[in-house]
Amino acid sequence: MLRLSKLTDYATVILSFMARDKIQVHAAIEIAAVTGIALPTVSKILKSLVNANVLISTRGAKGGYILARKPQQITVATIISALEGPIALTECSISRQGCEQASGCDIGGNWSLINKTIHNALESVTLADLIRPVVVSEEVLVPVSSIYR
Template identity: 55%
Template sequence: MLRLSKLADYAIVIASHSAREPERTYTAAEVAETVNIALPTVQKVLKHLGRAEIFRSERGAHGGYRLARRPEDIHIAQIIAALEGPIGLTECSLAENHCQQSDDCDIRGNWTLINRAIRTALETVTLADMVKPAPREMPISLSGLRANVR
């Protein structure tokens, strides 16, 4: 089963919460209380998202955290990468020669195709999309990916 880490999941929840009022600055305590995630965890996630320039911190009496860009300009793939690093299902889909079988593997290109499809899907969804009601179906086309794989 493919799963995001809890921290990546929390990061999407926190960023989506902020995307509802993107101009607003939130304290970590406000976010923790609103989204019902422990304060130390929220602080850790916000630190990662700050390093990735998804959030920015503001000091002072009215300081806190706010989105660094418009919700339409922040993709879910960027949030996941901020917490987990590059998106890849297998070692070979991230870099060559990380696997003992890489020299003799005849399916590596197919893993790359699958990895690219997942990454593309995650790059298609923005924070602005996350705060809208969910569509009944989300069509994903893999055509066009094959030409870029090998």
């Protein structure tokens, strides 16, 4: 099902809370309480987000986490890759090494186009968009086919 890990899902929930809330600094334990996610898990996620420069941490009493950038500048692609590594659908899109599909596989290049497309889609949606109230317009279409034809 082209799955995103649970942790990434949690991350968007956590970041949405942080972006919505007026208060700047949030301790891990506070975030755990608000979101209902267990503290150790929250900590783990927050650490990953710090490493990806999405959050800035402060240690010690009164410490905690704040957004490193404005919500408009934090993309969904960034969030995903913070928790799951590079966004790619297939192994060989990341590195060609180890792909031993000797004879059959000539489609690497095409996969990488699809990957770029999806990456770009995720890159164009930000945290600010995620916390925006949804106004659904059903007929939004993105013609990726133009890449090929």
